[in-house]
Amino acid sequence: MSVYHLLRSIWPGKPKWFADHLPDLSSKVILVTGGNTGIGREIIKRLLMKNAKVYMAARSQQKAERAIQELREETGKEALFLHLDLGDLNSVKKAAEEFKQRESQLDVLYLCAGVMIPPREQLTAQGYDATFGTNVIGHYLLLRLLYPMLSASGTPSDPSRLVWLGSVGHYGPRRLAYETYVDGPARKKIDLFDMYGQSKLANVMLSIYFANKEAQEGKVISIATDPGNIKSDIFRGDVPWYMRIWEALVLYPVEYGALTPLYAGGAPEAAAYNGKYMEPWARIGKPSPVALNVQEQERLRDWLDEQVKTYL
Ligand SMILES: NC(=O)c1ccc[n+]([C@@H]2O[C@H](COP(=O)([O-])OP(=O)(O)OC[C@H]3O[C@@H](n4cnc5c(N)ncnc54)[C@H](OP(=O)(O)O)[C@@H]3O)[C@@H](O)[C@H]2O)c1
Numbered sequence: 001m002s003v004y005h006l007l008r009s010i011w012p013g014k015p016k017w018f019a020d021h022l023p024d025l026s027s028k029v030i031l032v033t034g035g036n037t038g039i040g041r042e043i044i045k046r047l048l049m050k051n052a053k054v055y056m057a058a059r060s061q062q063k064a065e066r067a068i069q070e071l072r073e074e075t076g077k078e079a080l081f082l083h084l085d086l087g088d089l090n091s092v093k094k095a096a097e098e099f100k101q102r103e104s105q106l107d108v109l110y111l112c113a114g115v116m117i118p119p120r121e122q123l124t125a126q127g128y129d130a131t132f133g134t135n136v137i138g139h140y141l142l143l144r145l146l147y148p149m150l151s152a153s154g155t156p157s158d159p160s161r162l163v164w165l166g167s168v169g170h171y172g173p174r175r176l177a178y179e180t181y182v183d184g185p186a187r188k189k190i191d192l193f194d195m196y197g198q199s200k201l202a203n204v205m206l207s208i209y210f211a212n213k214e215a216q217e218g219k220v221i222s223i224a225t226d227p228g229n230i231k232s233d234i235f236r237g238d239v240p241w242y243m244r245i246w247e248a249l250v251l252y253p254v255e256y257g258a259l260t261p262l263y264a265g266g267a268p269e270a271a272a273y274n275g276k277y278m279e280p281w282a283r284i285g286k287p288s289p290v291a292l293n294v295q296e297q298e299r300l301r302d303w304l305d306e307q308v309k310t311y312l
Contacts, residue, residue: 002171005168005171006168008168008279009168009226009228009229009279009280010229010249010251012228012279012280012281012283013281014281015256015259015280015281015282016281016282017259017263017267017281017282018259019046019049019255019258019259019262021267022046022047022050022262022266022267023050023266023268024050024051025047025050025051025052025266026050026051026052027107028047028052028053028107028108029052029053029055029103029105029106029107029153030047030052030053030054030055030106030107030108030109030110030265031054031055031057031082031099031106031108031109031110031146032044032047032054032055032056032057032110032112033057033058033084033086033110033111033112033113033139033142034057034058034086034112034113034114035054035056035057035058035064035067035079035110035112035113036056036058036060036063036064036066036067037063037067037232037233038230038232038233038234038254038257039112039165039227039230039232039254039257039258039261040056040110040112040113041067041071041254042254042255042257042258043110043112043258043261043262043265044056044067044071044079045071045074045075045258046258046262047262047265047266048071048075048077048078048079049075049077050266051077052108053080054079054080055079055080055081055082055099056068056079056080056081056082057082057083057084057095057099057113058081058082058083058084058113059083059084059085059086059087059091061081061083064081065081067079068080068081080102082095082098082099083095083098084113084142085125085138086113086133086134086135086138086139086142087124087125087130087133087134087138088124088125088126088138089124089125089126089137089138089141089308089311090125090311091125092138092141092142092145092311093141093145093311095142096141096142096145096146097145099146100146100149103149104149105149105152105153106146106149106150106153106160107150107153107154107160107161108160108161108162108163108265108266109143109146109150109160109161109162109163110163110165110261110265111139111142111143111162111163111164111165111203112163112165112261113134113135113139114134114135114165114199114234115130115131115134115135115234116131116193116196116234116235116239117131117192117193117195117196117237117238117239117240117243118130118131118237119237119238120188120192123183124137124138126307127182127183128181128182128307129180129181129182129183129187129195131192131195131196131198131199132180132181132195132198132199132202133181134199135196135199135200135202135203136199136202136203136206136304137181137304137307137308139203140206140304140307140308141308141311141312143162143210144305144308144312145311145312147214147220150162150220151215151216151219151220152219154218154219154220155219156217156218156219158271159215159218159219159220159221159271159274160219160220160221161220161221161222161223161264161265161266161270161271162207162210162215162220162221162222162223163223163225163261163264163265164203164204164206164207164222164223164224164225165200165203165225165227165261166200166203166204166207166224166225166226166277166287167196167197167200167226167227168226168229169193169196169197169200170197170200170201170203170204170226170287170288170291171197171288172193172194172197172201173194173197173198173201173290174290175290175296176198176201176202176205176296176299176300177190177198178303180195180198192240193240193242193243201288201290201291202300203224204224204277204287204288204291205290205291205293205296205297205300206297206300206301206304207222207223207224207275207277208222208224208275208277208287208291208292208297209294209297209298209300209301210222211223211274211275211276212275212294213297213298215274218274221270221271221273221274221275222274222275223264223265223270223273223274223275223276223277223278224276224277224278224287224291225260225261225263225264225277225278225279226260226277226278226279226280226285227256227257227258227259227260227261227280228252228256228257228259228260228279228280228281229246229249229250229251229252230250230252230253230254230256230257231247231250231251231252231253231254232254232257235247235250252280256280256281259280259281259282260278260279260280260281260282260283263278263282264278264282267282277291
């Protein structure tokens with residue numbers, strides 16, 4: 001990551017767009033992964049305030065129920081719980097099936113959940129690195145399973161929206177290091193923040209790939225967003241000292257972190273932003289050149305298709 005990107009992420013200027021600029025979302029069904037805390041919770045709060053029907057897809061029923069109760073007190077509206085553990089592909093499949101039983105429409109899908117620098121020994125249920133497995137592989141399977149519904153719910157004049165959570169960390173890696181995504185000697189050596197950067201690079205690559213290759217007939221748009229440097233639970237756990245310095249430089253509350261994803265998922269003018277990378281606060285930015293490489297996007301798609309094929 002360059003000093004330029006670092007400084008821009010620390011001082012992104014003042015927001016010009018605010019969550020209350022969202023239109024009424026009464027007819028919309030929206031699913032947010034990882035919405036029980038942090039940026040996702042704030043996204044759900046704002047969507048509820050605009051009358052959307054919102055699913056909180058979370059791995060802990062207890063945490064989700066507490067968040068839903070608090071949101072009810074804050075907004076007078078009720079989010080709906082959907083059990084989803086992105087670290088277990090069986091759970092992802094079950095969540096998608098349950099959602100399809102409960103709903104016939106999906107207007108916006110926020111791929112928001114994420115982990116950063118969990119303990120190195122932590123793997124997903126299928127043995128993938130916990131960061132890449134959660135942030136990328138679990139989300140990819142969920143998307144593959146729900147994409148037909150997302151596509152069927154959109155029209156060229158009112159497309160469905162797919163919103164990805166990138167990060168300034170995606171500028172770091174020069175390539176995707178596939179050899180580190182499963183356990184083995186390469187994974188044991190990798191810097192854990194680099195692994196997080198890899199996962200966010202993959203999220204941005206997939207956003208651009210879906211925008212250009214999968215979103216046929218303009219029925220779905222796909223937008224990658226950097227929410228900004230936000231105080232949240234993402235810094236939980238035993239993060240290295242340099243991340244504590246980074247955390248100290250992180251000045252912005254979750255209300256700010258929700259702005260760019262909310263704009264991408266709900267602002268009428270963002271319907272024209274298919275394939276864009278948005279940075280704080282709700283401005284068009286430039287993704288890493290690595291994310292724009294079409295061959296690498298397709299390689300990632302092929303690799304992911306191979307990993308999830310038995311769950312489709
Ligand atoms: N905060 C920042 O500065 C920043 C900057 C750039 C990008 N982002 C991105 O923004 C997104 C939201 O992060 P945040 O800052 O709001 O962090 P957060 O407060 O830690 O929230 C992360 C959410 O993801 C959920 N999650 C983690 N693992 C999961 C799993 N296996 N299955 C289902 N849900 C899972 C967490 O659930 P539990 O509570 O159960 O763990 C939590 O709800 C992430 O994608 C992150 O990479 C954040």
